[in-house]
Amino acid sequence: MPNKPDAPIRLAVGIFYIVLRALDTVEDDMNLSSFDSYVLEEDKKDVEDARSAAKQRLLCQFAQRLSDSVEGNADKHQPLHGFGEGHERELIENMDAIVYGMSVLPPKLRQVVLDITEEMGVGMAGYVSRDLKNGTDDAKDFEQYCHYVAGTVGDGLTRIFASCGYCPADLVSHRELWDAMGSFLQRTNIIRDYLEDLVDGRAWWPRSVWELYVTKDAEFGRSKSLSRLADSASIEAGHSTSCLNHMIADALEMVGSCLSYLEALNDPDVISFCALPQVMAIATLSVCFDNQKVFQGVVKIRKGQAARIMLDMSPMEHPTIFELQQNYLSWFARCTREIQAKARRAATRDPQAQRTDNICGKIIKVVDSKLQCLQESGRPLGQTHSD
Incomplete structure (x- = not known):
């Protein structure tokens, strides 16, 4: 990514991701004994689970802790230690390096990092003490988690x-676009990681969706449970894959907004940075669609395909906006057609097949139109965003 002295976008994005990785390490630590040394007296009196209260507080105060450290007031807070494993633990225990990186950022970029860290930390804290063995409550709850x-x-x-001049300033106000970019990626990860999250005891598939495909076991008196999707009977009956396809159809609804966002970017390096994970996501949804292996392990795209996508999204291989737009649109067209073909083959047994077919048809129509405009004009698609 570009890194001009007056607009150090590479440094800003790097620090941004490292800070959020540190925050996520605290949130991901499910060993609540790690939080023992952060429990306060009021936690023991007022909160049933003192360790959870300590974890919530650390998440909510993470941004303030970072801000105080940048201003030379790190002694206001107990140092972070003992969270995560491997490189993540090393990151947490070397927060001084992150603080230095924050200190050299221009104030406007530093504030962005602090604002987002605070919003994300507070949002994450709201899910700490919840019982998520059976996922989030409904579509609204699920989408709220994806936003945070x-x-x-x-x-x-x-x-x-926008601060560094690599997209129109008004793109910041279009939440429906940038929120979709993040949510599409998060939904894809949650869909792919069904079994891993289930084993961890924190699942995210919304109850309002999976309950449509899981029935109560009258013979054994078992109530409805998200884990039932992994039962061989559910898989063999097609209920599990129908639920999976429903989740994927919901995610595909966001593709149009993602494409609009990408079209608004006006630097090849930035386009590459943003488009690569989006293309990886649509390729992952293609391989996951109607695939019962999602309920038996982790499904991933082939290494060769991943390498091809990375080359097609590389600004070193394709240094112009025109080429990059052509490449990411071609991948979206290809993967969406694959999903549509699978949906049509599943039409006799999948209640979501027609809906998925229709969503894919709309995406393909938009993508084909954009590719045709590129071909006919020989110029990049419009570089300004408007309502």
């Missing part, structure tokens, strides 16, 4: 891009 952990990243990146 991923949509906020889209917000922060857009504010950084």
Whole structure:
């Protein structure tokens, strides 16, 4: 990514991601004994689970802790230690390096990092003490979680891009676009990681969706549970894949907004940075669609395909906006057609097949139109965003 002295976007984005990685390390630590040394007396008196209260407080105060440290007031807070494993633990225990990186950022970019860190930390804290073995409550709850952990990243990146002149300033106000960019990626990860999250005891598939495909076991008296999707009977009956396809169809609804966001960017390096994960996501949804292996392990795209996507999205291989737009649109067209073909093959047994087919048809129509405009004009698609 570009890194001009007056607009150090590479440094800003790097620090932004490292800070959020540190925050996420605290949030991901499910060993609540790690928070023992951060429990306060009021936690023991007023909160049933003192460790959870300590974890919530650390998440909510993470941005303030960072801000105080940058201003030379690190002694206001107990140092962070003992969270995560491997490189993540090393990151947490070397926060001084992050503080230095923050200190050399221009104030406007530093504030973006602090604002997003605070919003994400407070949002994450709201899910700490919840029983998530059976996922989030409904579509609204699920989307709120996706916003806090991923949509906020889209917000922060857009504010950084706009501050440095790499996208129109008004793109910052279009939440429906940058929020979709983050949510599409997060939804894809949650869909792919069904089994891993279930084992961890913190799942995210919304109850309002999975309950449509899971029935109560009258013989054994078992109530409805998200884990039932992994049962061989559910998989063999097609209920599990129908639920999976429903989740994917919901995610595909966001593709149009993602494409509009990408079209508004006006620097090849920034386009590459943003388009690569989006293309990886649509390719992942293609391989996951109607695939019962999602309920038996982690499904990933082939390494060769991943390498091809990275080359197609590389600004070193394709240094113009025109080429990059052509490449990411071609991948969206290809993967969406794959999903549409699978949906049509599943039409006799999947209640979401027609809906998925229709969504894919709309995406393909938009993408084909954009590709035709590129071909006919020989110029990049419009570089300004408007309502």
